[in-house]
Amino acid sequence: MTRSVSKGLYIDPRLLKKIVGKKPLDTGLIKTWARASTISPEMVGFLFGVHNGKTHLEVLVTEDMVGHRLGEFSPTKKFIRHGGKMQKELETKKKEAEISAAKSAKETTAAPAGKK
Numbered sequence: 001m002t003r004s005v006s007k008g009l010y011i012d013p014r015l016l017k018k019i020v021g022k023k024p025l026d027t028g029l030i031k032t033w034a035r036a037s038t039i040s041p042e043m044v045g046f047l048f049g050v051h052n053g054k055t056h057l058e059v060l061v062t063e064d065m066v067g068h069r070l071g072e073f074s075p076t077k078k079f080i081r082h083g084g085k086m087q088k089e090l091e092t093k094k095k096e097a098e099i100s101a102a103k104s105a106k107e108t109t110a111a112p113a114g115k116k
Contacts, residue, residue: 011038011040012032012034012036014034015032020042024044027046027047029049029058030048030049031056034070035051037070038067038068038069041063045061047061048060048070050070050071050074051074052075057073059073059074
């Protein structure tokens with residue numbers, strides 16, 4: 001549900017204090033836990049460390065992000081993978097192919113060096 005128009009956008013006041021009067025290139029990573037804070041045009045160019053519950057993920061704010069929330073760019077869940085038995089078989093075949101390709105490349109480079 002969106003925020004009431006009469007209330008305006010929510011921007012964390014502590015976050016604004018860290019930005020006001022500073023240049024994006026001069027300031028480093030600004031750590032924040034305010035995931036619900038809306039991105040304003042003043043934040044463009046700054047690098048934020050948005051907390052995802054475990055670590056701070058780096059978010060470089062661009063013009064396209066204005067109006068969105070900081071938390072949208074710091075996912076809290078980690079996708080592992082789909083699959084099961086078939087997926088494991090495909091991955092093992094892929095690894096075996098990479099190993100054989102590496103071995104063949106190593107043999108072709110080693111053969112000319114031995115002739116000298």
